[in-house]
Amino acid sequence: MRLSLYPINTVKETPSEAEVISHQLMLRAGLIRRVAAGIYTWLPMGLRTLRKVEQIIREEMDRAGAMEVLMPAVQPAELWQESGRWEQYGPELLRLKDRHDRSFVIGPTHEEVITATARAELKSYRQLPANFYQIQVKFRDEVRPRFGVMRGREFIMKDAYSFHLDQASLAEGYAAMRAAYVRMFTRMGLQFRAVQADTGSIGGNASEEFQVLANSGEDAIAASDGDEYAANVELAAALPPTHARAAASQPLAEAHTPNAKSIEQLCGALKVSPAQCLKTLLVAGQDGGVVALLVRGDHELNAVKAGKLPGVASPFRMANAAEVQAAAGCEPGFIGPRGLKCPVYADHSALALANFVCGANRLDTHLTGVNWGRDLPEPTAADLRNVVDGDPSPSGQGRLKIVRGIEVGHIFQLGRKYSEAMNATVLDESGKASTMLMGCYGIGVTRIVAAAIEQNHDDRGIIWPAPLAPFQVVLVPMNAHKSELVRDTAERLYAEFIAAGIEVLYDDRDARPGVKLADAELLGIPHRIVIGERGLANGQLEYRARRAADNEDMPLAKAVAFIRARLNT
RNA sequence: CGGGGCAUGGCGCAGUCUGGUAGCGCAUCUGCUUUGGGAGCAGAGGGUCGCAGGUUCAAAUCCUGCUGCCCCGACCA
Numbered sequence: 351m352r353l354s355l356y357p358i359n360t361v362k363e364t365p366s367e368a369e370v371i372s373h374q375l376m377l378r379a380g381l382i383r384r385v386a387a388g389i390y391t392w393l394p395m396g397l398r399t400l401r402k403v404e405q406i407i408r409e410e411m412d413r414a415g416a417m418e419v420l421m422p423a424v425q426p427a428e429l430w431q432e433s434g435r436w437e438q439y440g441p442e443l444l445r446l447k448d449r450h451d452r453s454f455v456i457g458p459t460h461e462e463v464i465t466a467t468a469r470a471e472l473k474s475y476r477q478l479p480a481n482f483y484q485i486q487v488k489f490r491d492e493v494r495p496r497f498g499v500m501r502g503r504e505f506i507m508k509d510a511y512s513f514h515l516d517q518a519s520l521a522e523g524y525a526a527m528r529a530a531y532v533r534m535f536t537r538m539g540l541q542f543r544a545v546q547a548d549t550g551s552i553g554g555n556a557s558e559e560f561q562v563l564a565n566s567g568e569d570a571i572a573a574s575d576g577d578e579y580a581a582n583v584e585l586a587a588a589l590p591p592t593h594a595r596a597a598a599s600q601p602l603a604e605a606h607t608p609n610a611k612s613i614e615q616l617c618g619a620l621k622v623s624p625a626q627c628l629k630t631l632l633v634a635g636q637d638g639g640v641v642a643l644l645v646r647g648d649h650e651l652n653a654v655k656a657g658k659l660p661g662v663a664s665p666f667r668m669a670n671a672a673e674v675q676a677a678a679g680c681e682p683g684f685i686g687p688r689g690l691k692c693p694v695y696a697d698h699s700a701l702a703l704a705n706f707v708c709g710a711n712r713l714d715t716h717l718t719g720v721n722w723g724r725d726l727p728e729p730t731a732a733d734l735r736n737v738v739d740g741d742p743s744p745s746g747q748g749r750l751k752i753v754r755g756i757e758v759g760h761i762f763q764l765g766r767k768y769s770e771a772m773n774a775t776v777l778d779e780s781g782k783a784s785t786m787l788m789g790c791y792g793i794g795v796t797r798i799v800a801a802a803i804e805q806n807h808d809d810r811g812i813i814w815p816a817p818l819a820p821f822q823v824v825l826v827p828m829n830a831h832k833s834e835l836v837r838d839t840a841e842r843l844y845a846e847f848i849a850a851g852i853e854v855l856y857d858d859r860d861a862r863p864g865v866k867l868a869d870a871e872l873l874g875i876p877h878r879i880v881i882g883e884r885g886l887a888n889g890q891l892e893y894r895a896r897r898a899a900d901n902e903d904m905p906l907a908k909a910v911a912f913i914r915a916r917l918n919t
Numbered sequence: 920c921g922g923g924g925c926a927u928g929g930c931g932c933a934g935u936c937u938g939g940u941a942g943c944g945c946a947u948c949u950g951c952u953u954u955g956g957g958a959g960c961a962g963a964g965g966g967u968c969g970c971a972g973g974u975u976c977a978a979a980u981c982c983u984g985c986u987g988c989c990c991c992g993a994c995c996a
Contacts, residue, residue: 362957363931363945367989387988441920442994459996490995493920507996559996568995760996794996828955864956871956882955892955 351821352844353857356394360869370566372803373498375812379872381799388495388503395873396799398820400506403798404485406537406817407508414530416481416510421463423487427453429462433771444491456489461768461790464511468786469774475515475784478776479523483510485795497566500756500800508793513769513786515778520787524556524763527791531560531759538798539815541805543755545571546581548654556763560793561755562801571755572737576748583752584654586737587744590698600705600719608714611683613647616716620707624648628700628708628720630685632669632677635661635692640669640677644687644696646703649735656734661693684709686717688726697734756801757794764788812874813896816917821855823847823913824875826866828882830858840881843891843909850910852917871896877913879904 361378368374376382381396392400408418427445430436435443436455444456457463464482472480488507495503510527514520528544535542540562547559559582561571572586573579610616613624627647633656635641641662645651657666671681677692678685686709687694701722710717722728741750766785768774775783799818806813816822825847827840840856847854855875857866870878880892886906893904893912904912 359929359946360957361930361946366925366931369990384988440994488996493994494990494992496990501995505996509996757996792996797996832954862954862956862958864954864958866957867955868957880955884955 351855353855354859358393358395358869358873360872368498370497370500370800370804371807372500372566372800375803375807375872376498376800379812379874382499384498388492388501390499390502390504395820399799399802399814399818400796402818402820403538403795404506404508406534407485407793407795410530410534410537411483411508411510413533414481414526416483416512416527416530419464419467419482419484420486421457421460421467421484423457423489424454425457425460425463427455429466429772430455433462433465433768435462442491442493444489458488458490459507459792460484460486460509461511461764461788462772465768465772465774465788468511468513469769469772472513472774472776472786475776475778478786479512479514479519481510481512481523481527483508483791498800499796501568502796505797506795508795510791512789512791513774514789515776515784515786517787520763520765520789521556524761524789527761527789528558531761531791531793534793535560535562535758538802538817539806540758540798540802542758543571543573543580544578545573545755546585547760548582548585558761559755559757560759560761562758562798562805563753563755564801564804565754566804567754567756569755569757571753572741572750573753574743574745574748575751576743577745579743579745579747581744583736584652586750588652588698588733588735588737589742589744590731591702592742593702595702595722596704598704598719598721598724600721602720602725603718604710605707605716605718606714607684607716610714610716611681616707617647620716620718622707622718626703626706628686628703628706630687630690630709632674632682632685632692634663634667634669634673636663637661640673640692642677642685642687642690642692642694643734644694644700644729645735646697646699647707649697649699649738651734652736655732659695659732659734678709678711680709680711680713684711684713684715686711686720687729688717688720694729695732695734696729698731699735701729701731756797756804758798758801759791759793761791762789764790807874810868811872814874814876816876819874819876820853821875822853822917823877823879824855824857824870824873826857826863826870826878826880828863828880831860833883835886836881836883839886839906843879843881846910847913850914852910852913877916879909879913 358380364374365377380393382390385391446454485508489504492503495501512523542562545559545561547557570583572581572583607619610619613627624647629645629647631643631651632640653666674682705719707718708720737750739752743750769786775785778784802818803812827836830837844856876896878894889906890903891906892901894901
């Protein structure tokens with residue numbers, strides 16, 4: 351492409367609306383423009399990258415045996431009423447009416463449409479398994495769109511849905527999609543992890559998220575440094591300590607601790623470390639009473655884990671002030687397990703403490719030198735806390751590190767949730783109707799573009815992974831207006847690269863060298879060739895990889911071969 | 920949805936407290952000089968100061984209401 355034909359508007363100043371680096375660079379490089387909150391136009395340079403992402407996804411989906419379809423963005427309310435989600439889905443579902451006053455939604459996802467399609471098209475078990483996918487616009491009326499296309503309201507998603515006769519086939523289809531995802535994200539040059547996820551509201555047997563690792567990510571992940579294990583922090587199991595509890599060596603004593611309501615204040619007052627303290631949290635119980643949950647002072651309660659304990663109220667909530675007063679006879683900050691009448695669960699690490707500090711259930715008072723068994727009964731052991739950096743991995747290999755990630759993909763074994771509600775059956779071998787099992791597999795296509803930039807940039811701009819770059823090579827003639835040699839050489843090279851099938855951006859603008867070089871770097875084109883009189887006198891061009899700090903000479907006569915060799919690495 | 924902030928030319932901002940000619944940088948256009956890292960000089964165009972009311976001789980500025988956007992917390996590709 352001749353840059354003179356596409357007047358890009360790169361911007362030096364960072365737009366004030368952009369918070370994260372990818373959003374800033376996408377605006378500065380002119381890849382996207384905001385049209386409304388969470389709604390963007392993709393300009394030519396940005397669209398080229400978006401198409402590259404789509405193409406890689408398409409190739410890998412096709413290779414995995416999925417079939418591409420295109421479903422409507424606007425969907426009739428009837429389908430959503432049939433699945434029950436017309437009522438269940440909140441205000442995130444954009445609903446609208448047509449001129450005949452009929453209700454529609456703008457699809458936030460396509461389970462309803464695909465299930466309706468599948469029940470119409472799939473009649474026999476012989477047609478199974480089947481996997482349909484599309485790359486299409488979704489609309490979710492997010493409460494708070496932010497970070498540009500990272501969390502837009504309108505976005506492009508690849509969604510795939512597989513249909514199976516039995517669980518074994520579903521598991522196989524799921525594994526095939528998982529492998530396809532690993533291939534895709536690897537091809538895109540992204541650093542990512544497959545992360546065990548909560549199946550939560552969607553249900554089903556298995557679910558994994560694909561997270562691109564980045565500090566600006568919104569999700570916290572516990573990843574092992576010893577193997578491939580990774581899980582959402584909420585999900586990662588905190589293993590019991592391997593060392594045995596130390597023997598009791600201190601006497602039980604009372605300590606006057608005025609106003610020491612937090613662990614921090616307590617440690618300051620008594621000169622102990624948080625890891626020597628026991629935190630007692632009262633939560634609402636099923637029977638209207640409370641349940642006591644004990645974690646070590648330096649640990650955090652995990653609400654997801656706690657909510658699953660027998661006797662704990664659902665949904666999970668902390669006890670209010672009145673309930674605390676009734677159960678412990680004091681205010682929060684001085685609660686302790688000694689003498690509590692309610693059910694008590696202790697985290698494995700809390701149970702390994704000896705000679706610890708805890709509340710005395712009396713204002714401004716704590717107990718020191720407390721020991722299980724001797725001073726109070728042994729509570730029920732449970733996994734109650736969030737894992738922390740350095741915990742052993744539940745996989746048995748290595749230690750956990752807490753890292754942040756951007757969710758770019760999510761795969762589920764759905765089961766029969768939609769097929770049952772919408773009566774999607776096939777005839778099995780014996781001629782009986784059998785409800786199909788489903789899997790669903792999503793990828794945030796537009797989000798990937800932003801995630802790739804989060805992972806690949808420097809202070810000069812974007813550094814595209816080669817497979818996602820809008821162009822492979824940028825030609826930068828210096829002072830072409832003055833030098834016929836430079837101009838002719840640049841034109842010839844441009845033609846040669848096109849003929850060689852290499853995607854080339856030709857900066858034929860009448861701009862100063864500094865402007866062109868700065869734009870080439872901001873745009874993140876992997877390979878740059880500078881054409882100047884200086885080098886041409888010796889038959890040389892100047893080559894620079896986007897990540898490199900210095901120029902390399904490259905013979906004019908072998909320009910295409912030189913670049914081609916670098917494209918293949 | 921709760922809390923905070925912002926709204927002034929295409930972009931980034933000042934001016935608002937203390938009412939009185941709408942300003943700066945970038946970008947754009949013209950001319951000249953320049954040209955190996957976002958040029959210099961001279962000139963030009965472009966804003967009903969988010970919208971609607973109100974107070975006042977006079978409102979970007981004070982008051983009321985609305986709208987839009989951004990940021991912080993519970994959801995998701």
